[in-house]
Amino acid sequence: MKAFLNKGENNMGENNMKDRFSIKIMLLIFTMSLLLAACGDELSESDEAASDDDIAEAENGSDENELFDYEDFPQTVSNTGDPTGEGTLEVGYSSSTPFEGTLNYNFYSGTPDMTMLGFFDEAVLTSDENSQFTNEGAIHFDMNEENNTVTFTVAEDVYWHDGEPLTIQDYVASYEVIGHPDYDGVRGTTDGFTLIEGYDEYKAGDTDEISGIEVIDDETAVFTYKALAPSLTSGGFWFYAFPEHHYEGVDVEDMASAPQTRENPIGIGPYKVDSIVSGESISLTKFEDYWRGEPQLDGMEVSVIPPSSIANAVESGEIDVAASFPSTQFPDVHDMEGVEWLMQLQNSYGYIGFKLGEWDEENEKVDYKPDEMKMGDINLRRAMWHAIELDAMGENFFNGLAWKAKSVMSPVHSAFHKDDLDVPEYDPEEANRILDEAGYEDVDDDGFRETPDGEPLEISYLAMSGGDVAEPFANYLMQSWRAVGLHVRLVNNRLIEFNSFYDMVENDDPDIDIYEASWNVGTDVNPEQFYGADAPFNYTRYETEESTELLTKGNSKEALDIDNRIEIYNEWQELMIEEIPVIPTLNFSYVTPVSEDVMNWSEEIGFNEETHLYRVGFSE
Structure with missing residues (x-):
């Protein structure tokens, strides 16, 4: 989605990890410049x-x-069913870069941090295989085209990891933090923000609130937009809630470096942070009050492993799943025993x-x-x-x-x-x-x-x-x-x-x-x-x-009809x-090796409750 840009390293041979847990994270990483090795002006x-x-x-x-x-390989492991409900999943994240530790979606700027976030927090809005928002997440939406409004409603019994209930104010707070004049992150410049009435005035410091956002009660808020653009329903709405109570007393300019972000972050996902070794690993334990149901593992250990060591870690059983596995290594290890290989489009x-x-x-x-x-x-x-x-x-x-x-x-x-x-x-x-x-x-x-x-x-x-x-x-x-x-x-x-x-x-x-x-x-x-x-x-x-005319049409009100939008973008292509x-x-495609003992792991695009992270576990 066009929410922000996140520059990462040139990682030819090191696949960027898809945010498989937060469904479609709003990520525009524009790196992976493929190539060229040093050559002189004239070749010798x-x-x-x-x-x-x-x-x-x-x-x-x-x-x-x-x-x-990649189409010959599955997107979901063949080992599906009811896990034991016990055990600790060892996940290796293949990266030559440590995670920085800015563990809040409003503030992070690197792929390693985004990956770690995906293991304990999740999007409140879900998307289908065509990147269109659905109403299967923790927050639902209803669009009124006549009034240019969208009503957001929180689902029942959704809790933060500290036991506090998720409220609509937590969702509104994301917009208020990102739009705050003291916010120095990279988000908040796209339609999902700038089209809200009063957002620009709030960001400029001319007002103390966003006039286009009205909180009706603890579960409901109405957002009024200057216009409804198709991009809103394909990634324009902000994906994440912000635990406002967790940051009580912290100024916006200090939030990114605060202990609430770097030492004891919380989310609404099926696993909660137990401990962090800065730049190296995160230990997670089961969050029994997860709103979709009880997770099927006691916990997870997610560790950063250098790309040169990741294949050995899989083969030795040191890890059960390798995230961001270097696809260029796959031909040498594709016949590894005890592993099922999943593939998906990058x-x-x-x-x-x-x-x-x-x-x-x-x-x-x-x-x-x-x-x-x-x-x-x-x-x-x-x-x-x-x-x-x-x-x-x-x-x-x-x-x-x-x-x-x-x-x-x-x-x-x-x-x-x-x-x-x-x-x-x-x-x-x-x-x-x-x-x-x-x-x-x-x-x-x-x-x-x-x-x-x-x-x-x-x-x-x-x-x-x-x-x-x-x-x-x-x-x-x-x-x-x-x-x-x-x-x-x-x-x-x-x-x-x-x-x-x-x-x-x-x-x-x-x-x-x-x-x-x-x-x-x-x-x-x-x-x-x-x-x-x-x-x-x-x-x-x-x-x-x-x-310019085609691009404008592609994000205009007439393109709210998806068939019209497809036709416009076909012409532009x-x-x-x-x-x-x-x-x-x-x-490009990416590969994910998964131990045959792991159940229900999936790389499927779009939300699938039966293969969501909380269903992942071990077989007997």
Whole structure:
């Protein structure tokens, strides 16, 4: 959903964990920049040879390269039924980064913290497989389109871990904390907040309350919006309640670092925090008053384990479940005994972005100016797409657990993802033809094409450091473009560290012509956050009248009809393939190894009460 952005590390080979316990957490992690290993401005003879081998291997495959398809694997363990109700589940979270310990959904900023939160707190709103809110959570909603209001109602017998009942004020408090002038977190800038009447005035400090929120009684509140947008029901409402009583006497600016957040956090999930070893582990015990029913374990122990050790921890029985298991390790351990492998779509897609303008800081909007940018010629962009074999890259470098993306809309949003788009296929001859006809010729016989004006054409490629398949992947991409006469070099002749990478992209560093990254999407299908005219995260700086019109329609009142919204976004996806501001590269799946003794564990998208965390347990 478009609630906030959470920058994480480049974790090629380390899957981001889906928030399987809070149903669809509002997460936009835009990292996972796939790739490139350090290459010099010119490839050395040895590098050249390695690149040729990489291309041959990627195109032809290898007898030793066993391929897998995530659709051949289950999303829920076969061991289902009634657990013993006893035992402690050992969960290993595969991460090279310790969790920071900001354990409240209003304040956390990193994937490890989000993962830990999912084990003891949960969303009060639930979503279905199409990312549409349902009324199966701890809070229900009723929308009145005539009055632009939504009534939220708390279900009966929902309790915080300290025994206090969940009230509607706890839900309202989330909005009041996130919207408070002293709040310095990253949330609160999306439709679910800004469309509430009086929210902007409250955030600016002009008023002491949000005028558009009326608390009727302990169970009910009415929110009045300036307009009802489709994004509200697909992730726009805030997912989480805030235990206001738990933070009594704590100022908003101190809440993120308070003991209530870092030492003794509480939630409404089936397990409650017993103890925390900072950055390393969380011990949880059964919360017997959990509103859906008694949990089927005595407790859980969740530990951070380095990716290099996670497979051994599974095989030895040290852990029962491995969350965020590195998918690149799967081919080597897929026949491990005593383990069932689950697979699911990652909520991400890789892409190559073309710099087509700059950010207008004064007017806070995109300044799209393709005529002034090196990559402004659509023929050049289309040729670069034809030059790379994405299917082979997914097969060779990811054993089929990544595959060619055909849209800038994630297949996680299955109702909206258009999978029959006519995208450029791998065809080096067609790439050469397009470049020739567009006037990109090698006029000085140095092996590289010049611009149609006869000027040297050097394309600067920004890539982030990290990832265990970076080097061969990099060699393949670089040589594929060189094979059609395009001189592509890495910015600064090396991979760029995460923070510096995004500083350069966000500040439109003039040395960047193209960059490689990925978007992790949340529940809200609305792509305006990445491609809108006034979206700072529209890093390509692409914007046209037609694109803006379609994006506006896609989040308008007429799009409350889901069929209309699908039609609008299908048209927008076709436009993106025609104009190519980005090349979608790969979609990804993730794998989760689960001990055969564990019952009812599931990676299913959407709420399923029978496979929810409180039903997880051990067999006899």
